């Protein structure tokens with residue numbers, strides 16, 4: 001190995017060490033542990049309705065319905081972080097993922113297929129926006145809950 005090659009490899013190692021230090025210093029978000037999927041099937045609901053995960057885990061919402069839906073955090077009762085979530089899950093595969101970093105509950109709903117009453121609990125949207133079944137009922141509000149527990 002020539003002296004030039006030795007010196008060059010020292011530079012490369014030094015650059016790699018600096019890059020590693022910078023990446024560590026920026027605290028790149030750790031990838032989630034287990035990821036649990038909540039699916040919107042071909043109807044206006046989240047399945048499963050309720051899940052329990054551990055701190056550090058992720059949840060992925062996937063819309064397999066042929067209509068758009070939304071994921072909105074119910075922040076009156078949300079103690080698990082991620083306040084202000086309000087995203088559209090596009091039809092036929094739209095998805096969104098959150099990683100939960102501390103314990104709490106994360107209640108959520110679809111603002112297209114439920115609305116909040118005066119104490120911020122999801123209720124069926126009614127004739128102004130609900131999906132009416134053959135019996136004239138407007139169904140259950142489209143909502144669910146993630147519970148995040150410490151190990």
Ligand SMILES: [Cu+2]
Nearest residue numbers: 069110112113
């Ligand atoms: Cu919906």
